[in-house]
Amino acid sequence: MQLSVIILNYNVRYFLELCVLSVQQALVGIDSQIIVVDNNSTDASSQMMQRRFPEVQFIQNKENVGFPKGNNIAVAQAKGKYVCILNPDTVVAEDTFRSVLAFAERQKNLGIVGVKLIDGSGKFLPESKRGIPTPWVAFTKIVGLYKLFPKNTLFNQYYAQQLPENQTGKTPILVGAFMVLHKELYQDLGGFDEDCFMYADDIDLSYRALQSGKDNYYYAGTTVIHYKGESTIKDGVYRKRFQEAMRYFYQKHFKTPVLFLLFMRIGAFLFLFAKIFQGKATKISSATQEYVVYSSSLELCHKLQRKFQKKVLLKTLDTEKLVISSKNTYLEPTELLFDNHFISFKEIIDSFMALRNKEIRFKILPKGSTYFIGSDHSTDRGTVIEIE
Structure with a gap:
């Protein structure tokens, strides 16, 4: 089998239906399987899957085990040479998987492949490609230096701005909304780190792929919609988990001192606060004409x-x-x-x-x-x- 598409769902029943439908269309002619894992949703996601997609392999967890463990459970049952980690609030094009797989087959030292992501208004999502969030890179992001100096390599690394959104190239960090890699590599890396509940898990997996000597790629040859706001609710729980995830990543990979960890915790809060309110001034608020x-x-x-x-x-x-x-x-x-x-x-x-x-x-x-x-x-x- 060539490809296993893994979709981890939690309470996004309608977006999940749209996602699975688009994935089915994109897998026509590919020896493949779809595995949907549900983290104990309460919104009738399970009933919808059983009624609408009885042919899809469906795993129902009895509790919300988190993003890393949920995906690890599915990959353990995957039969494909490649696995695609895919968010349920995404829409893929009919040629997405054929295009990505063809690109992957041409690479000699493949790590993880990500793609161009847009939101529900068609805007490019800069997290589609990112640099390694070292303390300096994280600092340039937190204080907004990447916006002030988008062409300066000293300041533009967080969103890998040296690589245009329509250009394919090597990129250190990719987003967990869409990741394609060999199943063997996923297993060699130990999958997602289950000690990291969410928000830094994709950074961690990407970074470990680099540490193993592999090349990660941002592939601009296909575009996927990622509605994004459906995956998480921006509340107090989100803030706490985000801060914990970033602290865990830095402790694991950079062994930073206590004082700097305190600074990063404050910075992570400010960064999250900005994310919650970013774009509100440009949102369409008036009635449809x-x-x-x-x-x-x-x-x-x-x-x-x-x-x-x-x-x-x-x-x-x-x-x-x-x-x-x-x-x-x-x-x-x-x-x-x-x-x-x-x-x-x-x-x-x-x-x-x-x-x-x-x-x-x-x-x-x-x-x-x-x-x-x-x-x-x-x-x-x-x-x-x-x-x-």
Whole structure:
């Protein structure tokens, strides 16, 4: 078997359904398997998986064992030459795995491969590629020096800014939302460190792959949506775990003194505080002025008009390829609704990127579902719009 896709879920039932559906489409023609592990969700995720995807291998944990252990449990049952660690709040394109696997096969000293990630508004997620968070690099991130001097190698290492988002290259640290590596390497490294509950586990695994002599890569040849805000709630528990995770990583790899650990704990809190509130000024807050649905279903258009009590524009195409020009004019803010029965995930992802940085919201109707789903910002929990 060539590939095992591992998806660890916790209380994101609707995003999980969208994710698994996109993964199934992307695995057509690949000798593969999907393993979904549920960390004792309370939102009917298990019932949905059993009803909607009975063919998918499903592991139900009786408690929330955390990100590292949950993934380790799944990889132990994986049969693929490669494993892909994938967040449940992601959407992959139909050619994502073929493209990544082809790239991986060409490498002679492969460690971990990550890809270009965008959020639910189409904006690039800089954590797709990162440098080793040494004390200095972490400091430049915390105080914002990487923003002031984005081209200076002394200050721009946290997000590996020397490597453009559309350029493939070696990158030390990758994000756990999407990681592809040989199963053998995963096992040789001992998998994710189960002493680190979350938030530094992907940094730790990436760093240990480097220490073993392997090369990690950021691969820009495919793009994956990572809604991101669904994975965690930014509350007091989050802050505590984030600080503990960073402290654990530094103690494990850098043996830093107590005084510096205290500084990093304060810095981690400030960094997290900034993450919670970043982008709020640019979030779309005003009411939607225009709804546009890309579909071939007039019935769907009528349902949406009744739902929103507004006119909904139905756009259909004579060709199979969806082309949305960034020059298109919409009444802003506009909500674009993509019917996956009619439009491929790759076309949807391309549309997100073509129209990013505009006051446009995006929602997706997963094939075989009765709801649209999306997120307007990387810090949002996301929105589900039932249509039946």
